[in-house]
Amino acid sequence: MLIDFSFSNFKSFRDEQAFSMQRVQRFVDGEDAYAGISTVAAIYGANASGKSNLLQAFAYMRGMVVTSYAHGNIDSRLPRAPFKLNAAQAEKPTEFFAEFIAVDGLQYQYWFSYDNANIQTEELRRFNKINGKASTRASLLFSREKQEITFGPSFRGGRAQVKETIKRRTNALVLSVCAAAGIDVTQPAFDFFANEVRYYQASEFSVEESRIIHELQTDSDYGRMLSHLVRYADFGIESVKAEQVDMTPALEQFKQAFPDTADSEMFKPLFENGIGLQLQFNHLGEDGTMTLPIDEESLGTRAALAFFSLALENLSAPTVAIIDEIDTSLHPTFVKEIVGLYTDPATNPHHAQLIFTTHDVALINTAPSEERTIQPDQIWFVEKSKQGASEIYPATDLGLRKEENIGKNYLNGVYGAVPKPTFHEAFARIMAKEVA
Template identity: 25%
Template sequence: MLIQFSVSNFLSFNEKETFSMIAGKARKNIDRVFSNKKIKLTKCEVILGANASGKSNLVSAFQFAQSVIVDGLPRGFSNKFFRLNPENKSVPSEFEIELLCGSKIFVYGFSVILSTGSVLEEYLYEKISPSSKKMLFSRDTALGLFDVGNYFKSNDAIAKLNNYGEDSVADQEVLFLTIINRNKGKMFSDFPELQVLRNIFEWFSDRLNISFPDSILTGYPYFTDANLDEIAELLNALGTGISELKIVEVPVEVIKSKIPDEFYNRIVADLEKANARIQTETDDRPRIMARSYKEFYTFEIDANGKITITTIEFSHENKKVFFDLNEESDGTARLLDLIEILFKVSDDRVFIIDEIDRCLHPSMTVKVIELFLSMAKKRNTQLIITSHESRLLASEMLRNDEICFVYKTAQGKSIINPLEKYQLRADKKVYAALFDGTLDAGPSFDEAKLSRLSE
């Protein structure tokens, strides 16, 4: 689970800003707060703010950190520093993620000069207490130093880690956490103590799911024959009119006419590689989701290497008539992108969704969040969203520590402020404070200029 995330010198974030999921002292809806002996965490955070305040940039910072860890520096990274200060071109951009993995708290961070793509520092440690930690590793490429700390006990495991670490200090283009998780399956089986490094990596690659308005969460993995009835029932209860879903096979020729040969061949090649790694006949067969606007297809491969492609069709009041996804409304398509957060398959994941209210009726947005909060009482899923939907505050269903604001200063810097920082009076409604200037969450209008322009 995510505890907090810090970023500096990235897009509209200049100095270090920290986004936190640490729960406050409120007793309201305490049953949906995660709690153990070490920490209490919220499972939902709603981020509000004016247009261009930096909400989406915060989501981009999460995505950038994930991309660097999982795949390396993404395309277009070199100009993502805070460009309103020219000196920042040579200043490191820093990212730090504190997370709960199992029963332990880990802190992972790295710094990189984006203009040159040079990774400078990287570290991972277990946080025992605010003043005590156990280092797993630290790396300084500028000084050519790699250090295995006091976390590991096995001398052989330490020696193995040191070997890879010392080789990595000359490589400023990639993170050590990435290096140590590339084709190292035998190392983790030979040295089980090092498995923690894979667990941390897999938190970023598998547990953290980030979605922008034009993307989906994780590719509809919940669309299987086993839960189609549950999906249809939920969609119907949300007023879409959908009464039934079915999986239908699509001829390969049809798909080839819709997507480039290069894309199709890459999917098939990836499936064949994954199929070759299957150990037993009972293992699940590899599948890949391909998605474009209002169209998605599931590619599967069987033990004999045969490719099967399927999609979903929907029926409404007349159960004998089925429709493709591209015949459904934008709102229904958006719901299909989002409802994964409401199923058990989402347990123990972190979903970050930018502009969750896109294409949704305001009441639908509120209802989806309301359903998630109800289900959060039984699951350790975390949901972080950006939104302009003020009804989320008017409903008063959120705890104060589940509300966060991002605003931009006159110097163009984005600032993250949790609601609790404003210390509202006990009788002050958050919804009212959103519009009376108490909170830094709305647009700032130049009334004099607007008046002149309207003459």
């Protein structure tokens, strides 16, 4: 589980930003099933305010951990996107920090800074358990200043091997090198980023359809559960299957549009037999069951199916799902239902987390008599200054009352982080031909 995340000098974020999944006690009703750590966080803000950049910061941190050694060499440039609206700031290192609970049940603190070519600093600490309780002090596993590495007493493994590798690969993280070397003591921290953290762009939901086709084709338990869920989504769909269909017309169109790609070895088997797998939906109509191909289904239906699939996968383990623009092509009711899966211990037994950006105020537009989908301490805002620097802040910083209608106040600009549509007057002047 993610506890805290902070970063600086990344895209529209110039200064250090702090994001947390820790709950505020006055907004917790009854006993907290997740020990004070939230399973959801909703991020609101105007278009181009930096919401997506906040999620991408964590995705960049994950990518660095997973690929800095495995996919690079001594000359590799590091993937970096500093704040570019200030020349001096762009030259400074980018910094990432995360505090989390890994699959071994222990709490870790990990951070690093880097420029375009080298890792500047890096450190990993772990809170060991004493008599079954977590220590209040973190034990050092390793600390790094450029090429110099200091190992803590808890570190077990090939220290000399790691040091020698870092001398040659100054652009690789120690955590990544340890994973490649098979060092057990740091593996849970690496696995948190490699296996538990998952980044999605909701607008690219069609990517999930290939996985759905595979699961349905192999008649897996996952595929059967997904088909079962679709029946309860009020789409009028009885079942969904992966069927072989004649892809010749679609393939010919593809070949005309992308001749070089179509001639590649990867597509050769498909063009030879013209047969492919496609999702087929069985609808119950007046004359019985009718089968419709996926291209005759609405984008809303396809998006809902993809999100059902993601929810099934991510709720089956202690994952951290990061989704940009979750409300893309989804009705607010479905967004609310998906979020509700993460807040209910019955559907989220592994304490999986969902962090998402949205414009859907239905999640926070709650009358006093209604039960909230998400609480005030699970809401974050992003706002951009006139100088182009983004800032994140929690709703709890605004002195909210527990019964406050956050959605209504947000739309009225009470909390900031909303568009300022001053373009209306400018548009009127254009239409009146006052502007050339």
